Amino acid sequence: MSQNWTPPPPPSSAPVNIQNYLVFAILTTVFCCLPAGVVSIVYAAQVNSKVAAGDIAGAMAASKNAKLWAMISAGVGAAFIALYIVFIVIMGGIGAMNSR
Amino acid sequence: MVADETFYQRLKVSAVWCVLALGATYLYLFNPANGAGYPACPFRMITGLQCPGCGTLRGLHQLLHGHPLAAFKLNPLMVISLPFLLLVLFLSTRTAVTGRSQPKLFIPAKYIWIFLGVVVFFWVFRNTPLYPFVS
Numbered sequence: 001m002s003q004n005w006t007p008p009p010p011p012s013s014a015p016v017n018i019q020n021y022l023v024f025a026i027l028t029t030v031f032c033c034l035p036a037g038v039v040s041i042v043y044a045a046q047v048n049s050k051v052a053a054g055d056i057a058g059a060m061a062a063s064k065n066a067k068l069w070a071m072i073s074a075g076v077g078a079a080f081i082a083l084y085i086v087f088i089v090i091m092g093g094i095g096a097m098n099s100r
Numbered sequence: 101m102v103a104d105e106t107f108y109q110r111l112k113v114s115a116v117w118c119v120l121a122l123g124a125t126y127l128y129l130f131n132p133a134n135g136a137g138y139p140a141c142p143f144r145m146i147t148g149l150q151c152p153g154c155g156t157l158r159g160l161h162q163l164l165h166g167h168p169l170a171a172f173k174l175n176p177l178m179v180i181s182l183p184f185l186l187l188v189l190f191l192s193t194r195t196a197v198t199g200r201s202q203p204k205l206f207i208p209a210k211y212i213w214i215f216l217g218v219v220v221f222f223w224v225f226r227n228t229p230l231y232p233f234v235s
Binding site for chain 1: 215
């Protein structure tokens with residue numbers, strides 16, 4: 001009986017898909033927003049090195065941080081752009097009032 | 101792939117393509133180098149220094165007009181990272197169209213660390229007088 005039992009296959013080098021948000025990290029760093037996206041790239045690299053090392057819990061934690069920093073970069077960038085637009089509109093309004 | 105997952109993937113990919121089409125049209129028509137209603141970079145506005153993303157919109161405008169060299173001069177990092185982003189977009193689109201999940205793209209951590217090094221180096225280097233391009 002015990003001879004028929006086969007052990008479960010050992011985990012491969014990348015057994016689970018843990019999102020590393022690398023695309024968002026690159027988008028927020030190079031394509032818009034704030035350089036805070038750089039922090040997201042650091043965590044993206046950590047996710048993949050921890051996945052490769054089999055540290056799933058560590059990879060999940062790094063994944064959370066990668067997402068968080070990409071969102072910070074995008075959020076602050078968006079807030080800044082919104083403020084900028086408001087500023088332009090207000091300046092335009094003042095300009096229009098002064099010219100009357 | 102589960103039907104729900106396929107639907108979600110198709111919705112996501114369609115949304116990305118719509119945003120890309122609108123953005124590319126606007127970028128093609130209006131050159132960010134002339135202002136044209138584009139927001140300024142917050143980092144550059146506050147510090148006066150260039151960030152790794154400065155010149156990306158102007159560079160994309162040049163790329164859309166078929167001038168890769170001009171794009172490279174405005175932001176080489178953007179030109180270098182574009183193929184990777186397009187590959188991810190292509191893979192996601194293929195998954196959405198076929199409805200079958202593909203093996204996930206796994207980039208060895210080593211390459212992400214190298215990319216990080218390139219980003220940080222470029223960030224510093226482009227703010228020194230040694231940097232050959234003006235953007």
